[in-house]
Amino acid sequence: MDPAGTPTGYDRLQSQVIPGYGSLARLAVALLSCSPEARQxxxxxxxxxxxxxxxxxxxxxxxxxWKLTALDPSAEMLAESRQRxxxxxxxxxxxxxxxxxxxxxxxxxxxxxxxxxxxxLVLQSLPDDGSKLAFLTALARSLKPGAQLVLVDLMRSALxxxxxxxxxxxxxxxxxxxxxxxxxxxxxxxxxxxxxxxxTSLVNAAGFGDPARIFQALGFEGFLLQKRA
Numbered sequence: 001m002d003p004a005g006t007p008t009g010y011d012r013l014q015s016q017v018i019p020g021y022g023s024l025a026r027l028a029v030a031l032l033s034c035s036p037e038a039r040q041x042x043x044x045x046x047x048x049x050x051x052x053x054x055x056x057x058x059x060x061x062x063x064x065x066w067k068l069t070a071l072d073p074s075a076e077m078l079a080e081s082r083q084r085x086x087x088x089x090x091x092x093x094x095x096x097x098x099x100x101x102x103x104x105x106x107x108x109x110x111x112x113x114x115x116x117x118x119x120x121l122v123l124q125s126l127p128d129d130g131s132k133l134a135f136l137t138a139l140a141r142s143l144k145p146g147a148q149l150v151l152v153d154l155m156r157s158a159l160x161x162x163x164x165x166x167x168x169x170x171x172x173x174x175x176x177x178x179x180x181x182x183x184x185x186x187x188x189x190x191x192x193x194x195x196x197x198x199x200t201s202l203v204n205a206a207g208f209g210d211p212a213r214i215f216q217a218l219g220f221e222g223f224l225l226q227k228r229a
Contacts, residue, residue, distance in 0.1 A: 060088065
């Protein structure tokens with residue numbers, strides 16, 4: 001069995017930790033594909049934190065006409081993504097960048113370039129010490145006015161009375177998915193979930209309108225964000 005720290009182990013672990021993980025990439029791409037800007041043929045689309053390539057594989061399957069920029073700070077994850085897309089024998093156009101979104105904007109032509117963006121399970125790993133705002137602001141700057149971002153992350157419940165039940169249900173889901181107890185305990189370590197009110201404040205400050213929730217499974221929620229014109 002692949003260790004959870006390897007790219008292939010990462011996908012296995014996520015499917016045991018996140019309800020509906022196997023459909024997240026398909027849903028995210030389908031939503032963005034119908035957005036005002038990215039529905040156009042040949043749209044430039046950013047996959048921010050492409051990881052092991054789940055969103056990229058869905059993108060080339062659903063929208064082979066898209067021009068994709070695959071971004072991740074991890075060389076190992078990028079290598080795994082490239083291998084998976086190579087195995088898929090796709091003719092889609094993919095530009096690979098080992099970088100953060102903030103650093104991507106230092107490259108010529110990246111400001112306001114993209115017709116849409118995907119960010120799945122990335123914001124949750126950033127502390128709310130300015131890092132979340134910097135990430136969201138960079139994403140907004142990379143998008144054309146009116147373009148949309150699909151954002152999926154672990155969130156904090158607005159009802160504090162439900163938190164103990166949600167936490168217990170999450171552990172029960174992981175156990176039922178075959179995750180060992182020691183791994184389940186560490187599943188939420190290093191994550192920094194925020195509530196909807198805080199997310200709304202951050203995305204508004206970054207240049208987006210209010211988030212529209214389009215997905216929820218226990219604490220994991222997906223949102224559509226549109227860059228203000």
